[in-house]
Amino acid sequence: MKRLLKCLAVVSFSLPSPAGAGLPVDLYPDAATGVEKRASAFSFPGASPATGGTAFAPAFSELKGGKVTFAIPARIKEGKGGKAVIRSSFPASRDIRFKISVDSKSGLRLPSTVTLAKGKKQCSFAFSSKNDKSVNLTRDVAVEVSSDGFLIAKAGVTVLDDEKPPVLRIQTPSRVTEGKKAAEGTLTLGRAVDVDCQVSFDSSPAGQLAIPPVTIPAGEKSVKFQVRGVEDGSYENDMDVVATARIAGMAPASGVTKVIDGNPRAIRLDFPKMLTDGEVDWAYVALGGTVNQDVVVKLESDGSSYLKIPSQVTIPKGSAGTSFNIEVIDGSVLDESHVVRVDVSAPGFAGAAASIVAVETLRAGRTFVLPLAVDDLAGDPVRNRIYASVGSEADGPYRDRVVAVDPATREVVASVDVGPSPGRLAVTSGGEALYVCTRDNRTIKKIRTSDFTVESEFHVGGSLSSRRTAEHICTVPGQPDLLVVSLRREGVAVYDHGVPRNSHALVSYLYGARIEPSADPAVYFVLTRNQDGDGILRALQLSADGMSLLDGVETTVTPYTQDFRSHGDIVIDSEGGVHDGKQMRRIGDLNLEWGESFLTCSAPGSGRFLVYRNGGNPKERKITVHDAATLAAGKEIDLDDSYGSPGLMIRWGECGLAFGGGERLIVTENRYLMPVAPSAGASGGFVSAIQSVTPMVGQTAVRIAVERLIEAAEDEERSTR
DSSP: OOOOOOOOOOOEOOOSTTOEEEEEEEEEEEEETTOOEEEEEEEOOOOEEEEEEOOOOGGGGGTTOEEEEEEESEETTTTTTEEEEEEEEEOSSSSEEEEEEEOOOSSSSSEEEEEEEEEEEEEEEEEEEOOOSSOOOEEEEEEEEHHHHHEEEEEEEEEEOOOOOOOEEEOOOOOEEBBOOOOEEEESSSSSSSSSSEEEEESSSSSSSSOOOOOOOOOOOOOEEEEEEEESBBOOEEEEEEEEEEOSOOEOOOOOOOOOSSOOOOOOOOOSSSEEEEEEEEEEEEEESSSOOOOEEEEEEEEETTEOOOSSSOOOTOOOOEEEEEEEEESSSOOOOEEEEEEEEEEEEEEEEEEEEEEEEETEEEEEEEEOEEEEEOOTTOOEEEEEOOOTTTTTTTTTOOOOOEEETTEEEEEEEESSOOOOEEOTTTTTTEEEETTTEEEEEETTTTTHHHHHHHHTTSSTTOOOOOOOOOOEETEEEEEEEEEETEEEEEETTTEEEOOOOOOTTTTTTEEEOOOOOTTEEEEETTTTTTTEEEEEEEEETTTEEEEEEEEEEOTTTOOOOEEEEEEEETEEEEEETTTTTEEEEEOTTTTTTEEEEEETTTTEEEEEEEEEETTOEEEEEEETOOOOOOEEEEOOOGGGGOOOOEEEEETEEEEEETEEEEEOTTTTTSSSSOOTTTTTTSSSOOOSSOOTTOOOOOOEOOOHHHHHHHHHHHOOO
């Protein structure tokens, strides 16, 4: 014979004691009667307050380390009763009185107190439920056991009404749309009941409907409720959803509502309003929700000659959109703009269109940034690469290495470990080799650029223990095994296959130790100081025996001059003075503002040089093109804050620039500043002859005819006499 066990819900509670300890509730069938019971137990701490335990009322001192359990039948019918039991894990050393508490409106009859007698391990009490004629349905009643003001245990009894419950009926709305206004439904009882009826709802499939709980007041037979379709952000078919209303003690009632998908079946296209050639931006196609399968979106434009976009993109399953790159095609030789319309379409969705202004301008440059903390830069005249030394202070995988950057792929394509403290770089005019100073400038290594490996090395002082160091290096056009080296506090020497030639220029007060080439591969420039602290620009002569000073080829510059650069036979000092390098005669000025710093580099073959000006105001950054014959400023562009204050600037390729400083390498390509061929406005006769060797970056092998500049200066002197 099957024994029917009464079911119940587990009730949890906590002890309002100083420790806030939790009291677990267990559900179990009584072994003797088969009646399901609820039980809760409390274990008293084994430690006293003096040893860090929790403080309790003195009445519990004899239960230290023990456990008290309270068990009560899980449910009873109205008019019936049962027996509850309080048990201790060991006999009480004295009588312990427990207070029994219950809501006075619950209809439960039970004693107000019960005593666990001295020497006993348990006590019990009988309780019953009042039998009334009211329809008050199933209800849960909490029974609490306490002593000396402390809650010991708490368990719930479910009282089952013995009156027949009314029939619950539900009328759900026929349809709702996801994310739209809620619709109204109605709950009706077959007859009114004597207590408030708390109504909860669930639906199947879950998550499609949102129905807040409602209450049917005592004495009322019906109530309205709201039904809203849940916007889940995904596309799906319309579906029938079963909504079920539940009241404890009554049979549930169900109704069907059709949920209409509320996601718009349309495509949205987000485009930038304007894009300039050389720039790459992104656009975004989006749908009204996530898709349950891949959706292919087709893209078409009426300006394919001006705007580069993909022919189609795919919105993957589980996504609501995707992005794609757009680029203005740099195909014009004029400044002009084009309004381009882009249309998007996909099966089952309404299409969309957007317009963008594609701006073509020769002022636009293609620019990218690499996170490289570079110490020096050089450009390969053959391979269209940029070489950078990354010092010991840098973080990341390229520390103490020389790297090769390909501007086309915008990546580091090769690197080689050259030891600690790599610094100055110099590339040969034919691009065969790259020299780098390492080990605090005491060692120079030669890198073979074809496979980017270290081919050889030599110590500046003959051995690593020597204190002789290289401050600056410069290659000799057409002679890849020669290297001009400025020696700290010694002068300038020439190394042939790593061996110094017999003589070197003994330059006193060598300042900054920079070596700059001239248009003549055998002549180089240095900056020195005299005993009065004035700066002196001087010329050096390369010979088979080594390096020597050119007598009389020098000029005095201001004491504030810190550095200089050369462009062929034009020498520019850091104060903006421009000098004829052949006769070391001042012939002009760049008119630098106070506090303005600058960098320069040559544009070989064009008769121009570029000046990067960095004014005192961070926004005063610009690059200006100067005619090397007249020094006149021509084209210029303003640079944004992203360029910062670089300490390095070099040329690469036909129209590229690279900047190094801080933690970044900035690479740009700009045909506006550096056209491939000389402009029509270039002065005739400026370039008189070109040698057969390929010039290196910053070292043009072009012989510049500066006679016109000298003649102009002499004419000016004669006119002022």
